[in-house]
Amino acid sequence: MTTTKTGAEQLDHFFSTSAARMDRWRELNAKAQAWAASPQGDGRAAVEEALAAVGTIEDFFAYPGPRLMKTLQERISGGDALGVGRLVRRMSGSLLSGSYRYESSEWEPADDGVQNIPDRSPSVMESGEARRPYFETLFVSAAPAANRARIAQEIRRLRRVEDEMVYEPVLVGSLEDAITATILNGKIEAVVIYDGIPIPSQHDVPLLRDFLTTYQQLDTKSLAPRDVGITLARLIKRIRPELDIYLLTDREVEKLAGDPAASMIRRVFYEVEELMEVHLNILEGVADRFSTPHFDNLKHYVSRPISTFHALPIARGKSIIKSNWIRDMGEFYGLNLFLAETSATTGGLDSMLEPTGTIKVAQEKFARAIGADQVFFVTNGTSTSNKMVYQAVTKPGDIVIADRNCHKSHHYGMVLSGAQPLYVEAFPMTEYSMYGAVPLRTIKQALLNLKAEGRLDRVVMLTLTNCTFDGHVYHTRRVMEECLAIKPDLIFLWDEAWFGFARWSPLLRPRTGLGAAAALEEWKKTPAALAAYLAQVTELGDDLDPKDPRLLKRRLVPDPRKMRVRVYETTSVHKSMSCLRQGSIVAVRDEDYAHHASAFREAVFIHASTSPNAQIIASLDVARRQMELEGYELVMRAIEISLAIRREIAAHPIISKYFHMLGADAMVPAEFRPSGFKDFLTPGTNWLVAQKAMQEDEFFLDPTRMTLVCGTAGFDGTSFKNLLASKYNVQLNKTSRNSVLLQSNINNTRSDVAMLIKVLLEVSMEIEGRLAEGGDSERTRFAARVKNLMEDVPNLPNFSRFDDRYREDPDSITLEGDMRTAFFAAYEENDCEYIPLSSKLIDERLAKGPELVSANFVIPYPPGFPIMVPGQVIEADTIEFMRKLDVKEIHGYNNARGLKLIKPSKIVHHTNGKGTASKPKHKKQTRSHALRR
Numbered sequence: 048m049t050t051t052k053t054g055a056e057q058l059d060h061f062f063s064t065s066a067a068r069m070d071r072w073r074e075l076n077a078k079a080q081a082w083a084a085s086p087q088g089d090g091r092a093a094v095e096e097a098l099a100a101v102g103t104i105e106d107f108f109a110y111p112g113p114r115l116m117k118t119l120q121e122r123i124s125g126g127d128a129l130g131v132g133r134l135v136r137r138m139s140g141s142l143l144s145g146s147y148r149y150e151s152s153e154w155e156p157a158d159d160g161v162q163n164i165p166d167r168s169p170s171v172m173e174s175g176e177a178r179r180p181y182f183e184t185l186f187v188s189a190a191p192a193a194n195r196a197r198i199a200q201e202i203r204r205l206r207r208v209e210d211e212m213v214y215e216p217v218l219v220g221s222l223e224d225a226i227t228a229t230i231l232n233g234k235i236e237a238v239v240i241y242d243g244i245p246i247p248s249q250h251d252v253p254l255l256r257d258f259l260t261t262y263q264q265l266d267t268k269s270l271a272p273r274d275v276g277i278t279l280a281r282l283i284k285r286i287r288p289e290l291d292i293y294l295l296t297d298r299e300v301e302k303l304a305g306d307p308a309a310s311m312i313r314r315v316f317y318e319v320e321e322l323m324e325v326h327l328n329i330l331e332g333v334a335d336r337f338s339t340p341h342f343d344n345l346k347h348y349v350s351r352p353i354s355t356f357h358a359l360p361i362a363r364g365k366s367i368i369k370s371n372w373i374r375d376m377g378e379f380y381g382l383n384l385f386l387a388e389t390s391a392t393t394g395g396l397d398s399m400l401e402p403t404g405t406i407k408v409a410q411e412k413f414a415r416a417i418g419a420d421q422v423f424f425v426t427n428g429t430s431t432s433n434k435m436v437y438q439a440v441t442k443p444g445d446i447v448i449a450d451r452n453c454h455k456s457h458h459y460g461m462v463l464s465g466a467q468p469l470y471v472e473a474f475p476m477t478e479y480s481m482y483g484a485v486p487l488r489t490i491k492q493a494l495l496n497l498k499a500e501g502r503l504d505r506v507v508m509l510t511l512t513n514c515t516f517d518g519h520v521y522h523t524r525r526v527m528e529e530c531l532a533i534k535p536d537l538i539f540l541w542d543e544a545w546f547g548f549a550r551w552s553p554l555l556r557p558r559t560g561l562g563a564a565a566a567l568e569e570w571k572k573t574p575a576a577l578a579a580y581l582a583q584v585t586e587l588g589d590d591l592d593p594k595d596p597r598l599l600k601r602r603l604v605p606d607p608r609k610m611r612v613r614v615y616e617t618t619s620v621h622k623s624m625s626c627l628r629q630g631s632i633v634a635v636r637d638e639d640y641a642h643h644a645s646a647f648r649e650a651v652f653i654h655a656s657t658s659p660n661a662q663i664i665a666s667l668d669v670a671r672r673q674m675e676l677e678g679y680e681l682v683m684r685a686i687e688i689s690l691a692i693r694r695e696i697a698a699h700p701i702i703s704k705y706f707h708m709l710g711a712d713a714m715v716p717a718e719f720r721p722s723g724f725k726d727f728l729t730p731g732t733n734w735l736v737a738q739k740a741m742q743e744d745e746f747f748l749d750p751t752r753m754t755l756v757c758g759t760a761g762f763d764g765t766s767f768k769n770l771l772a773s774k775y776n777v778q779l780n781k782t783s784r785n786s787v788l789l790q791s792n793i794n795n796t797r798s799d800v801a802m803l804i805k806v807l808l809e810v811s812m813e814i815e816g817r818l819a820e821g822g823d824s825e826r827t828r829f830a831a832r833v834k835n836l837m838e839d840v841p842n843l844p845n846f847s848r849f850d851d852r853y854r855e856d857p858d859s860i861t862l863e864g865d866m867r868t869a870f871f872a873a874y875e876e877n878d879c880e881y882i883p884l885s886s887k888l889i890d891e892r893l894a895k896g897p898e899l900v901s902a903n904f905v906i907p908y909p910p911g912f913p914i915m916v917p918g919q920v921i922e923a924d925t926i927e928f929m930r931k932l933d934v935k936e937i938h939g940y941n942n943a944r945g946l947k948l949i950k951p952s953k954i955v956h957h958t959n960g961k962g963t964a965s966k967p968k969h970k971k972q973t974r975s976h977a978l979r980r
C-alpha cells in the first residue's frame with residue numbers, strides 16, 4: 048500500500064472507524080459491481096475513487112493485505128471490470144463475515160480459490176470445522192517498507208501444525224503508526240517492537256500527535272532514540288493494557304528485563320535470537336488470556352461419567368430427560384446445562400466460598416484483567432456485592448457518605464452493618480424527573496463539616512454510582528484526590544454495576560474507580576506529587592481549616608506520603624459482558640486490604656449461597672476471556688452504535704420532530720463541563736475533543752447510555768416503553784416521566800440501529816397522521832399532553848433529615864443518622880401507624896406536627912431511588928412529589944393502608960457505635976440548607 052499523505056479525517060478520526068471502514072468497503076463493492084455489470088461504461092473512475100476512500104487505513108490491518116490490494120490495483124489498471132467485481136465482492140464479503148480468519152482461500156488473489164499458496168503457510172489456516180482462534184500481531188520495526196512482505200513471510204513460516212492459534216502479522220515502521228494500529232485494529236493481541244524505531248508517521252495524523260503530546264506528555268524532542276521502544280510499550284499499555292508486548296533489542300537485555308520502567312513488557316529478547324522463541328511466546332501470551340480454568344474444569348467434569356447420591360436431582364438431567372412431563376425443559380436447555388449442574392466442590396471443581404483451585408485462578412485472572420489486586424466472584428448480583436463490601440469494611444457507628452440516589456443495596460448494606468449514612472445529593476434534572484451525580488463540592492463540604500465537628504475519624508467510606516443509571520461518569524481520580532486531601536485513608540466504593548465494560552475503552556477507563564486508582568498509585572510516587580502538595584501547604588497550611596472558603600473552590604492535593612489508595616469496585620458483569628444473570632464481582636485495590644481480609648472472608652460466608660451456581664461462575668470466567676481478547680473491539684462498536692443512533696435520530700426530518708436524544712449539554716450543567724464539551728454530535732467534535740472533556744470535566748456522559756425524550760411525542764416513559772415492547776418487540780432500559788433510557792452494549796449490531804430507527808419512524812408517522820386527521824382539537828389535545836409531561840413536572844425532594852431520635856447529636860450540621868435502629872423500630876407494629884397518602888391528616892400533621900417519620904424505604908419506579916428511608920422526617924415536598932408521581936410501582940408503600948410511619952411517641956434506644964444509648968432530643972433544626980448539603 049502507499050504511504051502517501053491522506054486526510055486526517057481518514058486516519059486519525061478514531062470515532063466510528065470500524066463501521067466507517069465497512070461502509071467504505073460496501074461502497075467500493077457497489078461501485079465495482081456497477082462497473083462489472085457495464086464494463087464498457089465509465090465505472091472505472093468511480094471504483095478508483097471508492098478505493099481511494101478505502102485508503103491508507105488498510106495498512107493497519109492484515110486482511111486484505113498488500114498482496115490482494117496489489118492484485119486489485121492491477122486489475123483496475125488493466126481495465127478488468129469483471130475481475131475487479133469478483134475480487135472486491137470476495138474481499139468485502141470476507142471482511143464483513145470475518146471468514147478470512149479461517150478460510151485460507153480468502154487470501155488468494157486467484158478467483159477460483161485455493162491453488163497453491165506460495166507465500167503463505169497452507170497447512171495452518173485450514174477451512175471448515177477445525178478452526179483455530181485467529182488474531183493479529185503488530186510488528187514495529189525500522190525495516191524499509193519494501194522489505195515488509197518478505198519479513199511477513201518469514202513470520203508466517205514460523206507456524207507449526209501444533210500451534211493452537213494462528214496469527215497474521217501487521218507491519219508498521221514508526222511509533223505513531225504503531226499507536227494508530229493499536230487504536231484502529233481490535234484484532235491485534237500482541238505487539239513486537241524492534242528497538243530503534245523512528246517516531247513520526249509518514250501519514251498525516253495531527254489529532255494523534257496532539258493526543259500524544261498533550262494527553263500522554265510525549266516529548267518527541269527530548270526522547271532519546273534508545274527509549275522510543277519502551278515509550279511505545281508504555282503508550283500502548285495505556286491504550287490497551289491487555290496486549291502482550293515484546294521488545295527485541297541488541298542492547299543488554301538482562302539490564303532491560305530488570306528495569307522497572309520496562310515492567311510492562313512481557314519479554315525482552317536479544318534481537319538476533321531465534322524468532323521461533325518470539326513466536327512461541329506470542330502464542331503462549333494469548334493462550335493465557337484464552338484459558339478459562341473454571342469453565343474448562345466444568346466442561347471436563349461434564350464429560351465424566353458420574354453418579355450422584357446426594358441432593359440436587361437436576362444434576363445429570365436424568366429426572367428431566369426421562370420424565371413424561373418436563374422433558375421439554377431438557378429439550379429447551381440442552382443436556383449440558385444439567386450435566387454442569389453440580390454441588391460438587393471435590394474432584395477439582397473448587398468451592399466459591401473458599402476457593403483454592405480453578406475458581407481461585409479464575410478470580411486471579413479476572414483481577415489481572417481489570418487491574419485489581421483481588422476479585423471475588425459473586426453469584427447473586429451486585430446487590431450482594433455491595434452488601435458484602437459494607438459488611439466487610441464498615442461497622443456500627445461508622446459514617447458512610449453516600450449518594451442518596453444510589454442503588455438500594457447500599458441503603459440495605461448500611462442497615463445490615465449499622466453504618467450511618469450521611470446522604471449527599473446529586474444535582475437534580477427536574478425537567479426529566481431524574482438526578483444527575485453528586486458534585487464534588489458537595490462531597491468536600493460534607494467532609495469539611497465533619498472535620499469542623501470533630502467527627503472526621505468516624506467517616507470510613509464514600510460511595511458513588513459510576514456511571515449513574517443515566518450515564519453520568521465521575522472524575523474518579525479527582526474525587527479521590529480531593530477527598531484524600533481531607534481524609535487520607537478514606538475508602539471509596541465505586542458502584543460500577545453498569546460500567547464494567549469501560550475497562551476496555553481507553554476513553555472511559557481513566558474514569559473507572561480502578562483506572563483512577565492505578566493513576567493515583569503511579570502519581571503519588573512522583574516528585575511532582577510531593578512538589579504539588581508542598582506548594583499547597585505554603586498557601587493553605589498542612590492542616591486544612593474546614594472553614595476556609597478557598598477549599599471548596601480549588602482542586603485540593605493530597606499528601607502523597609500519607610494518602611492511601613483504597614478502592615473497592617463492584618460490577619454487574621452480567622449487565623455489560625457475556626455473563627449469565629447475577630454474575631457480579633467485587634474488585635479490590637486497597638493498600639490496606641490486610642485490615643479487612645478476615646472481615647471479607649466473613650462477608651463471603653454471610654452473603655454467598657452455600658449452593659452457588661456453577662454456570663454463573665463459569666460464565667464470569669468466560670466473560671473475562673472474551674473481554675481480554677475482544678473487549679476493546681466490542682466496546683468500540685457499542686460506542687459507535689450509540690453514536691449512529693444519536694446521529695440518525697437528530698438528522699431524521701420526521702423522527703426529530705417528536706423525539707430527541709439528550710446530549711452532554713442537556714445531561715450535565717455547564718458548570719461541570721469546563722472543557723466546553725457539548726455533545727458527540729456537535730460539529731467539530733472528534734475524539735480529541737472528547738478526550739479533553741474526559742480529562743477536564745467533572746462529569747462526562749457515557750456515550751452508550753442514551754436518554755431519549757418521548758414526552759415531546761406525547762408519551763410518558765412507562766407507556767412508551769410498554770408500547771415498544773408489546774407492539775415492536777423492542778426492549779428498553781429504565782424510564783422517567785418523559786424519557787426512556789436506551790443502552791447500546793457489546794451485543795448490538797447495526798441492524799439493531801436500523802430496527803430502532805424504523806420503529807421510531809413508524810411511531811412518528813402515526814402521530815403525524817393522527818394530528819393531520821384530528822384537526823385543531825387533536826393538535827390542542829396533543830400540545831396539552833406534551834406540556835403536561837414536559838413542563839408540569841414535580842420538584843425532586845432532597846433528603847430531609849433523620850428524626851432526632853436517630854441522631855446522636857441533633858444539633859450537628861451533618862445529617863448522618865442511625866438508620867438501622869429506625870429500620871428495626873418498624874418491626875414493632877404497635878409502634879407504627881399508617882396514613883393514606885391522600886388523607887388530609889397528612890397535611891395537618893405537616894402543618895402542625897407531630898412530625899411524620901417514615902418507618903421504611905419508599906422507592907417509586909421510576910425514578911427508582913428512595914424518597915423515604917427508615918427514620919427520615921417526611922416533609923411537604925416529598926408528599927407533593929409522591930402525590931404528583933403518576934407511577935404504579937412504589938416499593939414500600941401499601942396503597943390500601945397508606946404510608947407506614949413510626950409513631951411519634953415511640954421511645955427507642957439506639958446505639959451510637961460506642962455501645963451507649965443516647966437520649967432523644969427534639970430541637971428544631973435551624974441550619975441553612977446550604978450547610979447541610
Ligand SMILES: Cc1ncc(COP(=O)(O)O)c(C=O)c1O
Binds near residue numbers: 428430629
Ligand atoms: C447502580 C446499581 N448498583 C447495583 C445494582 C444491583 O445490581 P444487580 O442487578 O447485579 O444485583 C443495580 C441494579 O440495577 C444498580 O443500578
